[in-house]
Amino acid sequence: MKRPAVARTAARPAAPADPADRLDPELLRIGWVLILGAVLAQLDTTIVNVGVGSMAGGLGASLTAIQWVSTGYLLAVALVAPLSGWLIQRFGAKRMWLASVAVFVAASALAGLAWSPGSLIGFRILQGLGGGLMQPIGQAIVARLAGPRRIGRLVGVLTMPVSLAPVLGPVVGGLIVHGAGWRWLFYVNVPVGLTALILAARIVPGDDGERQTGLRPDGLGLALLPPGLAALVHALAQAGGGLDPLQTGLLIGGFLLLTGYVVHALRTDRTPLIDLKLFAGRGFTLASVNTFLLGAALYSSMLLLPLYFVEVRGMSALEAALMLAPQALGTAVITPLAGKVTDAYGPRAVVVAGILLTIVGTVPFVLTDGVSGTFVLVGALFVRGVGLGAITPPNVAATYTSVQRSQVPAATSARTVLNRIGGSLGTAVLAVILQASLSGAADGPAGVRDAYAQTFWWALAFSALTLVPAAMYPKHAPGKG
Structure with a gap:
């Protein structure tokens, strides 16, 4: 007597999936626009490497000096990324993502106009400040919109271009250097970044209602961590011929600042960087x-x-x-x-x-x-x-x-x-x-x-x-x- 009931149960069509669980086209469109910023930021970690020789020759710089075009960008990304969480809560994720892309685009244009090694490195650091915020803030927006039940699948769809970007960077960079010269390694970001800005402004929903205007940043952490990292990396980067008194001071100072940050981060009641x-x-x-x-x-x-x-x-x-x-x-x-x-x-x-x-x-x-x-x-x-x-x-x-x-x-x-x-x-x-x-x-x-x-x-x-x-x-x- 139970067997027919089982058969009827087995034949019963499955309940329709919860619409909230589907990766609907609108969510995917938002994800692809935001991931465009992450791809730009990741691509720029390595795209300049093929052009390093051309930059050094064109600007009259040594390899040790011009490598800061890459190192300075990476360091800027590392220094600004810890601020992304506080900036999202204080000013809103959409607003800060648009601002970070705007900084990245402007810095890209300026880097293409660089007239000396120092100016190029400075504009690359500014570019890194924008790039360092685009990826984590974009990920936070995607996570908020997708929710916990869809975030795994959405990240799975969007991860590959971001993971591939640093490896693909030298290939794209070589094609650009060959066809247009090293300055276009930076100019190429401008139309892509502007397109991302326009699309995001139109389709990414705002989140001003979630802002917490009373939040203050971890001031002591900012005074200890970024300067400590910068001093340490700079001293190690110049240590090839031995440490002079200045580099030795930077190395010791960097370690002391980072040690101070460790003590502070373990004891503070605020959210540390x-x-x-x-x-x-x-x-x-x-x-x-x-x-x-x-x-x-x-x-x-x-x-x-x-x-x-x-x-x-x-x-x-x-x-x-x-x-x-x-x-x-x-x-x-x-x-x-x-x-x-x-x-x-x-x-x-x-x-x-x-x-x-x-x-x-x-x-x-x-x-x-x-x-x-x-x-x-x-x-x-x-x-x-x-x-x-x-x-x-x-x-x-x-x-x-x-x-x-x-x-x-x-x-x-x-x-x-x-x-x-x-x-x-x-x-x-x-x-x-x-x-x-x-x-x-x-x-x-x-x-x-x-x-x-x-x-x-x-x-x-x-x-x-x-x-x-x-x-x-x-x-x-x-x-x-």
């Missing part, structure tokens, strides 16, 4: 250490690779860009699959495999005996790209394994800061090492090749270091062991 209590969670701590090291390995290698193809292989900017395309292709192929593989095999296996692939893909660049032909380098870069694409999704997921939902914005801010600080330090250190290696190298192509090989050994070491925290990631995906 970076909430150090997040590091009480083992998963967050491991992912944060790896995020810092991965930033150093990724962004520094993105500076080295284009220079290698131009200076060692004698290629044009266009040829160097095309050589980097397989790396971007590898990242594009694997990134959409990395999350599913993480669910099946756990974050540890995926992250470790990704790091090992990046190491394997870097090995041909440290060889100095000429065996690494063009075909080998193309294959190596594709392998590197697959490794980079495999690392990002499980590392992002591991960041949130030990934080509460209310701590997610603070965790996102901390992750952005650590990644960009790692990138700025790694880029600065490798630029100094490369400059010193070139200065001490024998004359001729062999000397230049040896100098780059020595520097790539350091890039390889940065990647190898990331294996240490990665080996301590959870073995199983959440809920599977």
Whole structure:
């Protein structure tokens, strides 16, 4: 007698999905407009690298000086990102996103007009201040509109272009430098940024009703953290020939300021710029250490690779860009699959495999005996790209394994800061090492090749270091062991 009832129950059509759970077209349109800002910000972390040689020649600057075009941008992003949460609450997310894009667009136009290394670096820092706010504020708007039941799927749809942007940057940059000159690396942001501004102003809903006008920023934190980071990065970036009294003072001062911030952040009743209590969670701590090291390995290698193809292989900017395309292709192929593989095999296996692939893909660049032909380098870069694409999704997921939902914005801010600080330090250190290696190298192509090989050994070491925290990631995906 029960069997027919069961059959009728099984045949009954499923209840229609809750409309609030669907990724409706309007939400996707808003997400794509906001993600355009994040892609611009991420693309600009590496797009200038192919043009570094042209900028140095055009403005009469050394490599050590012109690398601050990259390092200054990354450092500015790291310094301003912790303020995003307070700015959202104080002035409103939509208003601050529009303001940050406007700053980014204006700074891009000014950078294209730069007349000296100092002016270019200054405008790049201003550009970084806008870029550093676009991504976290855009993510906050997307999270607010999507709600907890849709945020995972929406982020899954929008993550790939943001993850791909830093790897694709040198390719796009090479095409621009070849076709229009290095100044267009900055001018190209203007029409895209203006388009994003117009679309966002029209379709992103306002949030003025959620503003908290009485909030005050963490003043002491602002006085300690940004100056401490700036002093530390600047001192390390200039340490290639030894520390003079000024650099020694900056290094000591930077450490003292950062130590003071640690004491303040652990004791303050206000919301600190970076909430150090997040590091009480083992998963967050491991992912944060790896995020810092991965930033150093990724962004520094993105500076080295284009220079290698131009200076060692004698290629044009266009040829160097095309050589980097397989790396971007590898990242594009694997990134959409990395999350599913993480669910099946756990974050540890995926992250470790990704790091090992990046190491394997870097090995041909440290060889100095000429065996690494063009075909080998193309294959190596594709392998590197697959490794980079495999690392990002499980590392992002591991960041949130030990934080509460209310701590997610603070965790996102901390992750952005650590990644960009790692990138700025790694880029600065490798630029100094490369400059010193070139200065001490024998004359001729062999000397230049040896100098780059020595520097790539350091890039390889940065990647190898990331294996240490990665080996301590959870073995199983959440809920599977």
